[in-house]
Amino acid sequence: MLGSQQGKQLYEYIDNYVVFDLETTGLNPNWDTIIEVSAVKVRMGERTETFSMLVNPERPIPSSASMVNHITNEMVKQEPTISEVFPQFLDFIGDDILVGHNIHTFDMKFIHKTAEALYGNVVSNNYIDTLFLARQCLPQLSRYRLVDIAAYFQMNTAEAHRALQDCIMTQTCYEQMRKIGDKQTTHTCPVCGGRLLQRQGRYGAFLGCSNFPQCRYTENCR
Numbered sequence: 746m747l748g749s750q751q752g753k754q755l756y757e758y759i760d761n762y763v764v765f766d767l768e769t770t771g772l773n774p775n776w777d778t779i780i781e782v783s784a785v786k787v788r789m790g791e792r793t794e795t796f797s798m799l800v801n802p803e804r805p806i807p808s809s810a811s812m813v814n815h816i817t818n819e820m821v822k823q824e825p826t827i828s829e830v831f832p833q834f835l836d837f838i839g840d841d842i843l844v845g846h847n848i849h850t851f852d853m854k855f856i857h858k859t860a861e862a863l864y865g866n867v868v869s870n871n872y873i874d875t876l877f878l879a880r881q882c883l884p885q886l887s888r889y890r891l892v893d894i895a896a897y898f899q900m901n902t903a904e905a906h907r908a909l910q911d912c913i914m915t916q917t918c919y920e921q922m923r924k925i926g927d928k929q930t931t932h933t934c935p936v937c938g939g940r941l942l943q944r945q946g947r948y949g950a951f952l953g954c955s956n957f958p959q960c961r962y963t964e965n966c967r
């Protein structure tokens with residue numbers, strides 16, 4: 746969603762969101778450009794829809810970038826340019842909150858730069874950076890790359906660094922960290938008999954069933 750104000754960074758676990766990830770020609774948002782954009786829509790904690798497009802950057806991709814993301818000049822030469830891809834990405838994200846890894850200092854900068862260049866506007870969706878959540882939730886880790894967090898949760902990281910795979914990995918890590926972030930309580934769910942957890946929601950703490958999403962029972966904190 747475009748607007749005159751950049752979206753704010755949030756630090757919470759929510760049920761409906763879009764995870765996104767970019768691959769780029771390099772690290773500098775003032776000079777480098779997007780070559781792949783992927784996103785996954787999540788509803789009630791479950792992945793429901795995916796979006797993934799390669800982008801022709803209309804310039805050579807440095808080999809240093811291709812080595813990381815395995816995207817070559819050959820792969821993008823028939824692909825649409827960012828002016829065609831970006832509006833489709835904006836359609837896909839709608840006004841959802843965005844979730845991604847290291848997006849506060851990286852991907853959001855590319856997103857805002859691109860929106861400014863194409864429309865003279867910025868992207869006003871609020872966003873959650875899983876890097877910041879991971880530092881709170883997993884203080885025992887020494888590094889916080891997406892692959893470090895995924896490895897902690899014993900996920901397969903072989904496909905890391907293509908945008909769609911990174912989205913799926915980020916989404917799984919986010920949902921795993923949510924479970925650690927939730928505090929156990931001694932209360933029992935009156936619907937299914939599961940344990941109630943104290944969870945952090947958009948409007949503060951609440952009690953929710955540990956069998957979510959199968960059981961959707963919630964109540965205010967006692």
Ligand SMILES: [Zn+2]
Nearest residue numbers: 934937954960
């Ligand atoms: Zn329940």
